Amino acid sequence: MAEPAALEHQPLEGAARVWGTIALSAATFMNVLDTSIANVSLPAIAGDLGVSPNQGTWVITSFAVANAIAVPLTGWLSQRFGQVRLFVGSVILFVIASWLCGLAPNMATLIAFRALQGFVAGPMIPLSQSLLLSSYPKALAGLAMAMWAMTTLVAPVMGPLLGGWITDNFNWPWIFYINIPVGIAAVLSSWAIYHKRESATRKVPIDGVGLALLVTWIGALQIMLDLGKENDWFHSSLIVTLAVVAAVGFAFFLVWELTDDHPVVDLRLFARRNFWTGTVATAVAYGLFFGNVVLLPLWLQQFMGYTATDAGMIMAPVGLMAMLLSPIVGKTIAKVDPRRYVTFAFIVFGIVLWMRSRFNVQADFWTIMIPTVIQGVAMAFFFIPLVTITLSGLPPERIPSASGLTNFARITAGAFGTSIATTLWENRAALHHAQLAEAINPGSQAAQAALSGFIASGSTQEQALAQINRMVDQQAFMLAANDIFYISAVLFLLLIPLVWLSHPQRVAPGGGAEAAGAH
Numbered sequence: 001m002a003e004p005a006a007l008e009h010q011p012l013e014g015a016a017r018v019w020g021t022i023a024l025s026a027a028t029f030m031n032v033l034d035t036s037i038a039n040v041s042l043p044a045i046a047g048d049l050g051v052s053p054n055q056g057t058w059v060i061t062s063f064a065v066a067n068a069i070a071v072p073l074t075g076w077l078s079q080r081f082g083q084v085r086l087f088v089g090s091v092i093l094f095v096i097a098s099w100l101c102g103l104a105p106n107m108a109t110l111i112a113f114r115a116l117q118g119f120v121a122g123p124m125i126p127l128s129q130s131l132l133l134s135s136y137p138k139a140l141a142g143l144a145m146a147m148w149a150m151t152t153l154v155a156p157v158m159g160p161l162l163g164g165w166i167t168d169n170f171n172w173p174w175i176f177y178i179n180i181p182v183g184i185a186a187v188l189s190s191w192a193i194y195h196k197r198e199s200a201t202r203k204v205p206i207d208g209v210g211l212a213l214l215v216t217w218i219g220a221l222q223i224m225l226d227l228g229k230e231n232d233w234f235h236s237s238l239i240v241t242l243a244v245v246a247a248v249g250f251a252f253f254l255v256w257e258l259t260d261d262h263p264v265v266d267l268r269l270f271a272r273r274n275f276w277t278g279t280v281a282t283a284v285a286y287g288l289f290f291g292n293v294v295l296l297p298l299w300l301q302q303f304m305g306y307t308a309t310d311a312g313m314i315m316a317p318v319g320l321m322a323m324l325l326s327p328i329v330g331k332t333i334a335k336v337d338p339r340r341y342v343t344f345a346f347i348v349f350g351i352v353l354w355m356r357s358r359f360n361v362q363a364d365f366w367t368i369m370i371p372t373v374i375q376g377v378a379m380a381f382f383f384i385p386l387v388t389i390t391l392s393g394l395p396p397e398r399i400p401s402a403s404g405l406t407n408f409a410r411i412t413a414g415a416f417g418t419s420i421a422t423t424l425w426e427n428r429a430a431l432h433h434a435q436l437a438e439a440i441n442p443g444s445q446a447a448q449a450a451l452s453g454f455i456a457s458g459s460t461q462e463q464a465l466a467q468i469n470r471m472v473d474q475q476a477f478m479l480a481a482n483d484i485f486y487i488s489a490v491l492f493l494l495l496i497p498l499v500w501l502s503h504p505q506r507v508a509p510g511g512g513a514e515a516a517g518a519h
Contacts, residue, residue: 012135016193020135021144023189024128025151027091030182031124032152034098034117035064035290035414036159037175040297040308040315041167048172049107057422058226060294062111063118064415065222069215070122071408072265075400076206077123083199087127088191093120095183102173125152126404131194146330149383154319160297164312210257210264217249218412225419229426265408266401269394277502278390279406281495285346285382287413288488291421292353298422299481300368303474304361314369321376329384338385342499345385346492348378353489357482361474392504421484428480429473436472 012020038045038059046056078086097117104110129148136144166174224242231239257263270276297315300306306314329341355371390406391399 011137012193017135019189020193021132021147023186023193024132024135025147026182027087027124027186027190028128028148028151029155030179030186031094031121032155033159033162034121034176034179035060035067036155036293037163038159039294040160040164040301040311041172041175042298043301044167044172044308045110046107049110051107055107055230057294057418058107058111059114060418061222061226061415062115064411064418065218066115066118067121068118068408068411068415069211069218070119071126071411072214072404073206073211074123074126074404076204076264078127078199079202079204082201083127083130084191084194084197086123087131087194088187090120090123090127091183091187091190094124095180095187097121098176098179098183102176104173126400126407129403130400131190131197134197143327143330145384145387146327149330150323150326152383154323158316158319160293161309161312161316164297164308164310167308169309205262207257207260207262207264210253210260213249213253213256214264217246217253220246220249222415222419225416225423229423265405266398269398269402269405272393274392274502274504275390275394275402275406277498278386279409281342281498282383282386282390282406283409283413284495285349285386285492286410287417287420288491289349289417290414291417292356292485292488294418295421295425295481295484296356299425299477303477304363310365314365314372317369317373318376318379321373322379323376325377325380326384329380333384333388338388338504339499339502341381341385342389343496345378345381346496346499348374348381350489350492352378353485353492357486357489359478359482359485361478389499389502389504392502424487425477425480425484428483429477432479433472433476436476 011017042056042059045059046052074086081089094117097113097120100113101110101117104113129145132144132148133141162178163175166172166178220242224239224246227242228239233239234243254267257265257267270279293315297306297308297311300311300314301308333341352371352375355374359368387403387406391402394402
């Protein structure tokens with residue numbers, strides 16, 4: 001049910017609209033930035049806290065999973081407390097959680113505070129979208145969404161640049177402390193502008209059982225993916241137990257949510273073709289994208305000798321093309337079939353990842369950066385058209401639930417993509433290392449030549465063998481990264497037919513659909 005008080009407010013005008021947009025965008029930027037700011041800082045965090053870089057990926061996945069679980073609660077919480085109060089409260093708690101992350105003395109505490117940070121951040125993105133749309137007249141809704149999308153597109157790639165610079169020039173806790181001044185400014189300005197535009201509140205029941213089942217199966221599955229490679233997968237009783245809990249929890253979750261009167265996740269939306277095709281395409285594509293966003297700086301720092309700042313600089317230019325092209329997409333989306341835009345985006349993603357699959361250990365800075373610049377084009381044509389497809393044909397009162405569920409699927413897929421990409425990278429590297437070691441055995445001509453060269457330069461035989469092993473490691477992880485990039489490119493192209501299964505109707509400005517009852 002739509003909230004009538006939220007719909008009665010007139011759009012903001014002049015300076016109020018400008019400052020309102022800046023306040024909402026700052027909070028959203030801060031939130032999305034934190035999904036990726038730790039990417040290039042993982043080796044530093046892991047080294048400082050005494051764990052492996054792969055265990056450090058928990059810093060990313062714990063935030064993402066907790067964030068995904070909180071997103072579906074936004075509708076219930078906003079009806080209970082009001083959209084403006086919930087948004088401001090969410091930002092305040094996010095600032096506190098960021099401060100605690102910076103103070104964390106060990107990895108377990110950091111992961112716990114990152115999960116808290118992700119959970120309290122859940123309502124921020126859906127509510128910033130809702131409040132921004134209420135600030136603009138319907139005729140400018142497309143432009144408003146393009147500006148909002150720019151924030152969510154640029155932040156994930158600015159994160160590594162900023163995180164790298166902070167890690168190299170200060171120390172890693174400051175990647176969390178920088179949220180404090182931004183958050184305080186966003187709280188003060190958004191409350192000043194929006195507190196008189198509060199939405200109606202009412203007491204509504206919450207699906208406690210559904211929420212508990214959601215936390216259980218998502219949590220078990222994510223822990224299984226994160227711990228699997230360290231525990232030899234299904235040879236471990238712990239991994240088997242987690243897999244069973246995830247499977248059983250998911251089955252009960254499906255049955256409960258489809259029969260409950262007030263489900264925490266409205267799974268009936270998947271009965272609509274546009275919704276399920278759009279949501280699945282969004283989730284899989286984002287999982288592929290985010291997995292590669294995490295993998296690239298790990299490879300650069302661990303095996304190519306890049307500093308955190310240099311790895312961040314490689315990732316940063318993707319935001320340039322996204323910023324330039326997103327407003328054009330926002331203005332033209334009503335006139336162009338969104339499936340054409342998404343198809344173009346997936347082809348560009350495929351080309352970018354194919355280019356990366358051709359990298360070798362001699363690749364220079366600019367060779368690695370060029371695909372990153374091109375990737376910005378794909379990002380601009382990715383999110384807005386897929387949101388249009390997903391929400392088209394839905395009646396206005398179902399838009400909030402649909403948006404929450406799509407965001408839940410996207411964020412969860414990002415966490416899963418991170419774990420799957422890093423796990424496959426390790427496994428493929430082990431395979432390539434074994435194959436290379438067979439070719440470079442002590443009796444081979446290549447091994448003898450390398451050994452002689454290192455000994456001639458003053459190394460002992462043990463040092464020379466260690467250097468050869470490092471070279472083999474570097475090549476193995478390079479080949480493994482190539483495998484992941486190539487598989488990702490193929491999967492992006494395979495998603496294109498899925499998009500064309502949809503039959504999007506035009507989405508009316510402001511989020512409603514003109515063909516509200518159509519499937």
